[in-house]
Amino acid sequence: MKTSVITWLFISVMGLLSSHAIAAKNVILIIGDGMDDQQITAARNYLKGAKGRTVLDTLPVRSAVQVLTVDEHDPNTAVYVADSANSATAMATGVTTSIGRIGTSAKHDTDLTTIIELAERQGMKTGLVTTASVTDATPASFIAHVNNRGCEMPVRMVNYEDRGDRIIDCSSDIKAEGGKGSISEQIAEGQVDVVLGGGRKYFEQTAEGQSITIQELAQKNGYAVVDELNQLENVPHDQKVMGLFSRKTLPVRLRGTDGRIAEEPEFSLLNWIHRYLGTVDLPDVMTCEPNPEFIQKQTPHLKDMSALALSRLKNENGFFLMIESASIDKQSHKRNPCGSIGEAEQLFEAVDVALEFAKEQPDTLILITADHGQAAQVVPNGSLFDVYGVPVATPGAVARILTPEGGVMAINYATNTFNSEEHTGVNVPLFANKNVLNRKGEPMITGLIQQRDIFEISTQYLGLDTGSDLAGNSP
């Protein structure tokens, strides 16, 4: 990190600390993508030790969240595993929808009003911070409305053939059809005060029906668009800012030794005859090391993006800020436990920044949750059944990680044989710095809530009007 950035961050943080409390209410929603209890346990074991505690474990409110999804063709039928689009849409709009949808309803494709739009209407500031592309499913669901998460830029809007047989189609959302355009266009033409993350490639394309790029569209709409965090130092606080610090997802902080990820155990030839014969070699133990790409590209830390966002959003009308650590999930898809652990650490640091902010601005609600479960499981190093003398190992891939406290933690990935693991349907944890009372004076965060309740809790805390004009948002 350059000295100037350090100086600047120091000044920013001091600015936060020295300021006086403002009566306005703020919500900071921090999403660990795929950060279920397995991911939290693995990160805690590595970063703090088996007996250690993360910042999440010190918070006064802990709950669990039902992750709900419905079938696109029959929205009355439950689907038991979500993706980041439908789960973020539930948090952003209070409506349970179908897989892949961004701010739109299942089957009927109604645009759903998001909490960011409600906050803007009442004169609050808003922000989106992520380690993914800012057009990725989680941030997109808080601002955009399209029928598929893949529609991140104009060229992907009409019958776009992604890898394999996957066809993305958002024909009805193109501007020529009266739609709002692709996700990057909707962000560029939107009013979110602070947009920070990756995804520059989605803003380099020409905007639909225009002769300028989407980045230029954003600038025309008043955005200061930068590609380094410290370039925002001199942008006036009343100007909207967009920081795009990578072409796609930001590089992650940690990786396995020499870039190793989970590997398949090697069973001996005899094992091909019967699975109880022969022997098995487990992958060598690895450690987690700094990811050179993260350093080379001078990738901003999530905590620094978060601190910057908070310093710009603080105002007398209050704000809503969503912060996402996206690659806990993306690295679990890739069977890279060190990647996930480093991004969980980034989330913990962002929580520290948010808590520090809330000390000075006590009317700040901080909610931390995951959008859905992920494949990774902490499993025995070896097997509970090693004593039986048969080769016992995962049918998937496993990583054995030497932890700083000297144990060996094994992480299993075995939800499929594809190049990307599956999500899981487990209820996910939610943590908060305080509870919120409903109109009857009852705590809204109970032992179990639904993902859509995060919208209800946040709008209630901010005093946002979710009344008459939200008919489309019926859960």
Place this chain on the structure above:
Amino acid sequence: MKTSVITWLFISVMGLLSSHAIAAKNVILIIGDGMDDQQITAARNYLKGAKGRTVLDTLPVRSAVQVLTVDEHDPNTAVYVADSANSATAMATGVTTSIGRIGTSAKHDTDLTTIIELAERQGMKTGLVTTASVTDATPASFIAHVNNRGCEMPVRMVNYEDRGDRIIDCSSDIKAEGGKGSISEQIAEGQVDVVLGGGRKYFEQTAEGQSITIQELAQKNGYAVVDELNQLENVPHDQKVMGLFSRKTLPVRLRGTDGRIAEEPEFSLLNWIHRYLGTVDLPDVMTCEPNPEFIQKQTPHLKDMSALALSRLKNENGFFLMIESASIDKQSHKRNPCGSIGEAEQLFEAVDVALEFAKEQPDTLILITADHGQAAQVVPNGSLFDVYGVPVATPGAVARILTPEGGVMAINYATNTFNSEEHTGVNVPLFANKNVLNRKGEPMITGLIQQRDIFEISTQYLGLDTGSDLAGNSP
């Protein structure tokens, strides 16, 4: 169920309801073996629907528990996945130990005083109720002290060769060596007022150095030993009772259609050349159905055993009761999701019974938790990546279950290729009907506790002296 049993249970429950509150304090610790958040989510989805709530979800206190284990040879080294023996020992004694140990410390093999022993010393009643053998790791850890969970009866004490290469040895615990004998002998010679579950086979053997069976040893020690729940109807309330309702584990309530469990997807021949070629057939959808064996053997329900135990334990000095639904874990080892779901249902019903009791006896603390995580994962029915046109399925086994609400829930088992799945190291949930304050007046159940804290919380609530004579129990 016979009419006489129903009549009797009706009278018992009415007895509970009509009684007056007693000032004595009681703790009911309910353990769902292997009941992590995946298991709870799967059971909730099936039994209550994706949007439904179990009784656990209605409780006012929710926390998470770190499951700690240490290495047998170097107790300073963390092990990241537990078994039921070391995890139950932590809850029973407040001490973190090594895998397989029952009420004894890692490496040094010190006998650790259990909460049941402490309660007995202060004149309280005690009880152990389980759907496993009463000698199984979870109940055993609350009353017995041996160096291995396999030492359930005298014949298994000295260099006993279990399946495969597994050698069980508790030589130092035999009576001839000054030890306390096998687990069944320790239970037979103990003072637990109510012992209900399975495991009759472990009491049929001759006691070490004697000419009577272990069951007869129990009777000599004052136990009324029965093999049907309603036989306890006429046993005086001041007599110790032991109900052994099955030779080993009690049959479980539910099973898959025609006894089906999770099955391996069938990949076509082309897939052997490359995993992205060919096609895959997933197992047919199944439902959960009543397990005929459970009905034929007139297996007592966990709720009825629990109600019976509570009716006998209620007294003016208070009690400690541990209730275990054991086969959530055992059926997950066997890749039988319906089995696990039915046993989670049994646990929920036992919680209902406990809550009903606490209405009448408000000085009753109810804690519900799991001892460790399990392999099962709720995964997509099909795959998130089905659109890519390659065969995507688990490398392990999967069950696809038609839920009563009309969805299809897929449960994946893929932690190993052995005949029994692994535990996982995830932190597990804890639920309570109220919080407990420590001597400083602070709540003891916070967002994250350690498994050994369950001992601290329970002894604090009951006012048990954990002082001078517990030097061996240093955590």
